[in-house]
Amino acid sequence: MEHNQLNNNKPYDVCIVGAGVAGATMAAYLGKHGKRVAIVERNLKERDVIIGELLQPGGVQYLQKMGLKFFLDDIDAQPVTGYDIILDGKDFVIPYPHQNGEPTGYGFRNGKFVRNMRKYILSLSNVTVIEGRVTELPEKNDDIQGVRFLAKGAEKEETIHAPLTIVSDGALSKFRDKLSKPDNKVTGFFLGILLKDCILPYPGHGHLVMGNHSPFVLYPVTSDFTRVLIDFPGEKPPKLDTGLKKYLTETFLPPMPQQVKPAFLNAVEEGNFKMFPNHRLPASPVLKMGAVLLGDSLNMRHPLTGGGMTAAFADVKNLGDNLLAIKDFQNRKQINTAVKKFYDTRHLGNQTINILADGLYGVVNNPGLRVAFFEYVNRGGKYADEPIAILAGINKDKKLLKKHFIGLASYGTKNKLKSAGIKEIGDTYGMVKAAVRIITPLLLSEKPDLATRVMLKTLIKGDTVISDINLRI
Numbered sequence: 001m002e003h004n005q006l007n008n009n010k011p012y013d014v015c016i017v018g019a020g021v022a023g024a025t026m027a028a029y030l031g032k033h034g035k036r037v038a039i040v041e042r043n044l045k046e047r048d049v050i051i052g053e054l055l056q057p058g059g060v061q062y063l064q065k066m067g068l069k070f071f072l073d074d075i076d077a078q079p080v081t082g083y084d085i086i087l088d089g090k091d092f093v094i095p096y097p098h099q100n101g102e103p104t105g106y107g108f109r110n111g112k113f114v115r116n117m118r119k120y121i122l123s124l125s126n127v128t129v130i131e132g133r134v135t136e137l138p139e140k141n142d143d144i145q146g147v148r149f150l151a152k153g154a155e156k157e158e159t160i161h162a163p164l165t166i167v168s169d170g171a172l173s174k175f176r177d178k179l180s181k182p183d184n185k186v187t188g189f190f191l192g193i194l195l196k197d198c199i200l201p202y203p204g205h206g207h208l209v210m211g212n213h214s215p216f217v218l219y220p221v222t223s224d225f226t227r228v229l230i231d232f233p234g235e236k237p238p239k240l241d242t243g244l245k246k247y248l249t250e251t252f253l254p255p256m257p258q259q260v261k262p263a264f265l266n267a268v269e270e271g272n273f274k275m276f277p278n279h280r281l282p283a284s285p286v287l288k289m290g291a292v293l294l295g296d297s298l299n300m301r302h303p304l305t306g307g308g309m310t311a312a313f314a315d316v317k318n319l320g321d322n323l324l325a326i327k328d329f330q331n332r333k334q335i336n337t338a339v340k341k342f343y344d345t346r347h348l349g350n351q352t353i354n355i356l357a358d359g360l361y362g363v364v365n366n367p368g369l370r371v372a373f374f375e376y377v378n379r380g381g382k383y384a385d386e387p388i389a390i391l392a393g394i395n396k397d398k399k400l401l402k403k404h405f406i407g408l409a410s411y412g413t414k415n416k417l418k419s420a421g422i423k424e425i426g427d428t429y430g431m432v433k434a435a436v437r438i439i440t441p442l443l444l445s446e447k448p449d450l451a452t453r454v455m456l457k458t459l460i461k462g463d464t465v466i467s468d469i470n471l472r473i
Contacts (some may be wrong), residue, residue, distance in 0.1 A: 012038045015147050015162035016154075017134050017175065019044070021052055021110075022312040023168035024117035026374035029066050031127040035329075038128045038160045043412075044118065047111040050192025050229065050274045053221050054080065054206065054308055057096050058353075058393020059310035060103040062317050064357045071120070075112040078220035080105040083388065084202045084255065086313040087374040088407050093202055094377060094388045105306075106205075107221045121167050136177055137165060137291065143332070144290035163329050164293045164339070166319075171279055173297035176218025176271040179288055180298065184281045187361070188233040188353050190303060191248075192274045198226035206306065208364070209375070211255045217304065218260065226456060228264065229303070233365070235390060237275045244362035280303050280358055282445035293337045294319060301348070301357035307350075310393035314349030317340050351446035352396045355439065359405055360391075362438035369434060372412025376404075397448070402439065406430045 016023045027039045028231060028466040042146050063069040081104050082095035096104065098237050121127045132151035138159065146161040167175045198405035200218060207218040214231040216441060221227045230252060232238050238247070248268050255266050285293050295312045302450075322338035329335065364367040377384045387404050389395035409432045 002308075003062075006121050009037065011330075012036050012128075012146075012162040014038075014158060014164050014166060014323070015160050016040070016166045016168060017137075017147060018042075018167070018169040018295070018297075019114075019118055019121070019129065020168065020295065021114060021117070021273040022316055023166065024114060024121060025066070025071075025313065026067065026166060026294060026320060027127055028068055028117060028120045028124075029316060031121055031124040032067065032287055033324055034126060035323070036126045037121075038162065038170045039121065039131065040130045040132050040147060040160070041118075042129045042133050042472060043134050044129070046115050048274075048425065049110050050112070050190065050227070050276055051303060053217050053227055054306035054309075054392040055106045055108070056306055056310045057103050057105045059313050061394070062310065062313035064103065065316055066313075066320070068120075068250070070354060071116045072106055072108070073116070075116060076107050076222045077106040077108040077113075078222065080107050080206055080208075082202075083206050083391070084200075084207045085377060086201075086207060086255075087370065087372060088098060088211050089255070090374070092374070092384070094379045094384045095221050096392050097385060097389045102392070105221045105392065107206075107227070109221055110371070126239040131453075134174070136168070137167070137178065141200065142213065143291065144288060147154055152233060153412050163290065163332060163402060166294050166322070167291060168294040168298055171277070171296045171300060173293075175378060176293065176297050176335065179291055179293050180286055181284045183284065184279060184282060186235065187276045187280050187302060187358075188231055189237040190277045190278055191230045191232055191238065191240060191277050192276065193228050193230070193264075193267045194221070194272065195228055195260065195263040195267050199259040199304055200226060200261055201257045207257065208304075209257070210364045210370045212367070213251055213255055215304065215361075216252065217307075218257075221232070226260075226263070227378050228260075228267075231278075231304070231361075236275070240271075240273050240275065244273070245269070254372055256395065264378055282354070283343075287336070289328055289336055289342065292342065301352070301354045303354070303357070303359045304361045305357045305391050306358050307391070307393060308355035311350035311353045314353075314393075316343075318346055318349055347447040349396065352390050352401050353393055354399055355398070355442045356390055358442050359401075359439050363408070363435075366438075368412060368416075369409060369438075370414070372408050375415065376408035377413045377445065379411075398401060398443075404434075405437060405439050 012039050013035045016039040030036050064241050085092050087305050131148045134147050134149045136148040144165050148159045184328045209216050216230040218228050279300040283299040319342040365372050377456045390401050
């Protein structure tokens, strides 16, 4: 993929570090509205990665609002219309909501999706795409002035000057520490395998498989291939060797849906495995003149629910709209105000995505809670429809999410109490306690108001809170 030539004769409005999902979309959104953008990407070759392959309907909505839904064209993207929740061989299908014209979701290969983005920004005369390595964010009087980079094949570094630098260099961001106070935790690893000619129990659906094993998800990414992502908790990834093949066959073949087993066995035998760390990074930016963080550089959540790209597009739309409202990009005060507004309001677009991702991961790894979750959504109606709307990125009501989260624990508790002995009574108490301890720190990390913050800090300190939970939900 060719890059454009740098031209510093005219001032750039914005410089972007990284042309991945968030960075390339921001370049496209600003570029299509006439802003002069320079974007530097380390490697413009088509990516082969296991992340960013499932776009929830809420993410598709953001692309539509930005006029960029054509990114999904001609990449063999597969419509995804809901989820099949599987526990110990039993399942329950929950469709995405469609009553208000909401779009479907899509599965695809990330590399082809990003290729479409890059192809589009390369076609814009006011967007300069450079393949190279950013080495520095030059500063003057605590004000970021642009980027310094070494172009591919060049011997001498160059500098791009711009009133605003958008840092979107991904999960392993080089400049995150300069612009935030990060608390980045690796919560485990996802092993990714492509299954050829796989027959899913429900075509066009995501499948979440739970049980006495690490959770895994399945979803279509092309007309010929299905992605399976298997969770490996812990600080160290599994070794990609012959021992792994034996472990995968013994541990994950039995709970695999019957129709999927032949394709899974073939893929395991081929051994084309890819690994990626699962991060949890609450947004903690530091407001700095001339710069802003975007995408995985700023905020990450567990990929179990496939909400990452929806959160990224929510941020691109928010920040992009703030920047497009600026009349004079040489007015640094206006730029700083736009960035501050973005940081102050971005949680409204993605707090439910972040909380649900890490909260659901905690639920499916707790034996009592995952049973309660499965039984809860099996009630159907609002008990299934409202949670799936939150997962889809369409409903962003944090109070509703909290209600259903505690509701599933309460429902599971009531079911156990119906035939409880002394041990079961202890288990029911532990179930609600576990739910509170999972969701409380997640709510605290997503900009709660003062009253909620005080209440949550009280909750997390002790067990007296349990008696306050309404078991009638």
